[in-house]
Amino acid sequence: MSTFILNEIRKGFYLDSVALMRLSRQIAASPGIAEAALMMGTPSNVAIMRNAGILKDGKTDAQGNDLVIAMRADSEAAARAALTEAEKELDKPKTQADGASAWRPRSIAAAVAGVDGLNLALISVPGDFAAAEARKALSRGLHVMMFSDNVSIEDERSLKEQARESGLLMMGPDCGTAVIGGAPLAFANRLKRGGVGIIGASGTGTQEVSCLISEAGEGISHAIGVGGRDLKKDIGGITTLMAIDALDQDSATERVVLISKPPHPDVAKVVIDRISKSPKPYTVCFIGADSADLPSNATFAPTLKAASEAALGRAIVNDGFDVKVEAKQLAPRKGASRIEGLYCGGTLCAEAQVILKAGGRQVASNAAIPGVPDFEHADAKGRERIIDLGADEYTKGKPHPMIDPSVRDDAIRAALKDPPIAVVLVDLVIGYGAHADPAGHLVETVADRGPDAPHIVASVCGTEQDPQVRSEQARRLRAAGIHVAPSNADACELALAIVNRT
Amino acid sequence: MAELEESPAAQLLKADVKVVNVGLEGFVKDLEDCGIGVVHLDWVPPAGGDPEMAALLAKLGV
Numbered sequence: 001m002s003t004f005i006l007n008e009i010r011k012g013f014y015l016d017s018v019a020l021m022r023l024s025r026q027i028a029a030s031p032g033i034a035e036a037a038l039m040m041g042t043p044s045n046v047a048i049m050r051n052a053g054i055l056k057d058g059k060t061d062a063q064g065n066d067l068v069i070a071m072r073a074d075s076e077a078a079a080r081a082a083l084t085e086a087e088k089e090l091d092k093p094k095t096q097a098d099g100a101s102a103w104r105p106r107s108i109a110a111a112v113a114g115v116d117g118l119n120l121a122l123i124s125v126p127g128d129f130a131a132a133e134a135r136k137a138l139s140r141g142l143h144v145m146m147f148s149d150n151v152s153i154e155d156e157r158s159l160k161e162q163a164r165e166s167g168l169l170m171m172g173p174d175c176g177t178a179v180i181g182g183a184p185l186a187f188a189n190r191l192k193r194g195g196v197g198i199i200g201a202s203g204t205g206t207q208e209v210s211c212l213i214s215e216a217g218e219g220i221s222h223a224i225g226v227g228g229r230d231l232k233k234d235i236g237g238i239t240t241l242m243a244i245d246a247l248d249q250d251s252a253t254e255r256v257v258l259i260s261k262p263p264h265p266d267v268a269k270v271v272i273d274r275i276s277k278s279p280k281p282y283t284v285c286f287i288g289a290d291s292a293d294l295p296s297n298a299t300f301a302p303t304l305k306a307a308s309e310a311a312l313g314r315a316i317v318n319d320g321f322d323v324k325v326e327a328k329q330l331a332p333r334k335g336a337s338r339i340e341g342l343y344c345g346g347t348l349c350a351e352a353q354v355i356l357k358a359g360g361r362q363v364a365s366n367a368a369i370p371g372v373p374d375f376e377h378a379d380a381k382g383r384e385r386i387i388d389l390g391a392d393e394y395t396k397g398k399p400h401p402m403i404d405p406s407v408r409d410d411a412i413r414a415a416l417k418d419p420p421i422a423v424v425l426v427d428l429v430i431g432y433g434a435h436a437d438p439a440g441h442l443v444e445t446v447a448d449r450g451p452d453a454p455h456i457v458a459s460v461c462g463t464e465q466d467p468q469v470r471s472e473q474a475r476r477l478r479a480a481g482i483h484v485a486p487s488n489a490d491a492c493e494l495a496l497a498i499v500n501r502t
Numbered sequence: 503m504a505e506l507e508e509s510p511a512a513q514l515l516k517a518d519v520k521v522v523n524v525g526l527e528g529f530v531k532d533l534e535d536c537g538i539g540v541v542h543l544d545w546v547p548p549a550g551g552d553p554e555m556a557a558l559l560a561k562l563g564v
Contacts, residue, residue, distance in 0.1 A: 014546040016526050042553060065551025104544035111522040115541050119514055122533075124525030125545060128553035132560035133524050133545075139563055142522065143514050155557075167510040183519040183538040186529065190536070222515050242511050249512035432532035467535075 003034065003072050005056045006079035010067040010090070014040065017126060020067075021399045025406075027071065027086050032078025036071035037397060038086060040064060042128040044150055048397035064128060108136045122185055123172075124148055130173060131155040138162050138170065145225065146172030147186040153234050156227065160238040169246070170239055171225045176203025178225035179210065185225070187402060189431035190465035194219020195254035196311045197247040197280075199240055201226045204345025204429060205259040205287060205304055208461050211431075212308035212487055215463055215470070216316050221253040231263030237271050244271075248278050255281045257311050259304070261350065262289040262370060272298070283310040287350045288369030302358075304351050305489035318486040326483065327497035330455055336422035339495045340415045340454075341365075341386035342408055344401040345461065348427045348488045349388040355492035356386065361499075367391050386425075387411065402429045405441045412445055421454045423495040427488055430462035430473060439473040443480040455498055456482045459491040 015023075020038045028036040035054050039045040041062025050058050054070040062068045069086050073079035105111040112118055121137035123130055127150025134144045138159065146159075151173035163170035171178050171185075177200070178185040182193060189207055191214040200206030200223060210220045224246070226239040240258070247253045256278070263271065263286065275282050276295035284298050285307035292300050301307035309315055339356065343349035346367055353369045364373045364380035367388035373379040388394075389401045389408050401407040408426075415424045428438040435441065439460070446456060458477055462470045474484045485491035508516075520539040523529050533540040549555035 012546070018526050018528060040547065041551065042547070063551035064553055064556075065547035104542055105522075106544050108522060108524065108543065111541050111543060115520070115522070115539075117518070117520045117539070118522050118541070119517060119520055121522050121524055122529055124523075124529065126547070129547055129556050132548065132553075132556040135557075135560040136563075137522070137524075141510075143511070148525070169511045169514060180519050181515060181517070182536060183521065184532055184536055185521075188532075242509075245509060246511035246515055249508055250515045252515070432535075433528065 003074065004076045004079050005054060005072050006070070006076070006083060007056050007060060008069040008083060009041070009060065009062045010069070012065055013067040013090070014065060015067065015090070016124075018399070018403065021404070023086065023089055025404070026089070027082050030078070030082040030085060032074040033082050034072045034074065036082065038067065038069050039397065040126055041066045041068045042126050044128055045126070045397070052397070064126075108133065108140060108142070112140045112142070119143060120145060120180070122147065124186070127151050127173070131159060134159050134170070135162065138166065138168055141166065141168070143169040144171065145178050145185045146170070146175055146227070148172070149174040153229060153232075156229060157235055160235060164238055164242060169224065169242060172227040174229070175225035175227045177206050177223065179220060179223040181222060184432045187429070187431060187433040188223070189214070189463050191463060192217070192219035193221065195221060195252065197221045197250065197253035197256040198223040199226060199243045199247070199256060199258045200224070201228055201230050201240065201260035202287065202347035202350075203228075204461065205285070205347030205351075207345070207429060207431065208304045208348060208351075208488060209257055209259060209285070209308050209311070211461055211463050212305065212316060213311055216308070216312055218312055221250060222247070228261070231260050231267045231271065233264040233266060237263070237267045240271055241274055244274050244278060248280065253280065255283070255311060257283045257285065257307050259285045259287065259307065259347070262286045268292065283307050287347055288354060303354055303489050304347065305487045316487070318490065321486050321490060323490065323493045323497050326494055327501060330483070330498055332498070332501050333422045333452060333454055336420055336454060337499055338420045339384050339423045339425055339499055340418070340421050341425040342411050342415065343386070343388050343427050344390050344405070344408065345427050345429050346388045346390055348461065349386055351488055352386050352425060352492050355489055356384070356496065359496040361496070366393065402434045405435055405438050409445045412442075416446060416449045416453045418454075422499050424454050424456045425491060425495045426456065426458045427491075428458060428460045428473060430460060430468040430470065431466045434468070437468060439476040442482070443476055446480070446482070457485060457491050457495050457498070458482050459485045459488045461488065
């Protein structure tokens, strides 16, 4: 079949990445279009478009401040029609966010000069430019929360060193969530205020723990994100150590939960040594590690739920949810005995591996915890798959499944038709920044499954105060025959209980 | 016991957070819904869209 590649450049035209991803999906769904992307012409975006085979001769003259419209179509007519549609959308007058200030400074310097009391820059520009903007913010005395990813580890180190010199917090890069004094930064939930401080190198880990604590009736003082690489050797825990200092001085924080993937041993030692000098009790959740050698003011939690319960000082009562009772009501699927985990949240995916592994299952993952083989590994063959669909290999040039859950649709539909699969295990993450109705989307995606399809077991990471309302999301799922557990850990336990019956 | 001087990071935790949003516009409404002060930057890629030049200019404080 013949294909036609069409590339169009709009010089000096900027739209943010979420707006462009939405438009890319719309254009890609046009008749006769095989693949389409609208992206700023930064070096990393050009590489993505080249790899997708949508650049003519594999190249473009676009610069980082130019918009590239690129597509591969069945015919020139289809491509031209899609281009017309794209241009119509791009030429629509820009609408301003409701209530947003009419004045829009053009630079961080102008913002600082024009607005009294600015103290934090939330940066989510393309990664190629994010470090430059963070440097400008830090130079003007602003703390930084950097949502952007694709920032080099050298830039991360130098930004964090610059921040440390001025006593400023450099949260990120690739920091998915933070809540400072009730301010939700990027993907964050509306939480009750209280005495538990969180330091998180894991975005959805921080969300799950903060939501479980908030929903249990306690509250969060601050959730300081540090970025997923902060506890790696190259960074040395710079922001984590500063966050410990800050929470030590914070009278609203009574106790602290630290959440991260297992750190580099040298960094773990420094951080644990610093914790030992804190006057506050700590819960340490190095998700995927079996244990940690901790001082007397700290306890180890192997899962996010265990970390939440340790911070609460009690077990979470789950409104009568009982894994055994739930599992008993579910008829086993004939000839099926496997669990397939399809996750939006990376740390939730890690927690699932911890729990299923502890439950005796042989699992493999694209985001493997210690002791679990990666998909590429020879040992992965024949194991149950626990997939992080928010990982780079699924999201390069595409929206994260927390923003656009359709990224997961094909995988869910395939799993529902796979004879050996007994349970499909999924997470839904709600809150600010997330999709407006992930439950509605999932219900629609699985609506045509047959009566003998695998059980779907879900959990909703979020709170009643979130725009999507946690209980409302759960209600919609249950109405569609999806089994909803009160936490990701409980969902994993329910999945285990189901397969252990079969 | 004399109080240690608070670090800027500790001061942030006590202060009213006031944000300059650089990038995704959707974050503005989320912050406003929570009563947080926010100003959105009319951002375009600096230095003519050349990341290396943008990084250099930022280091020079431009």
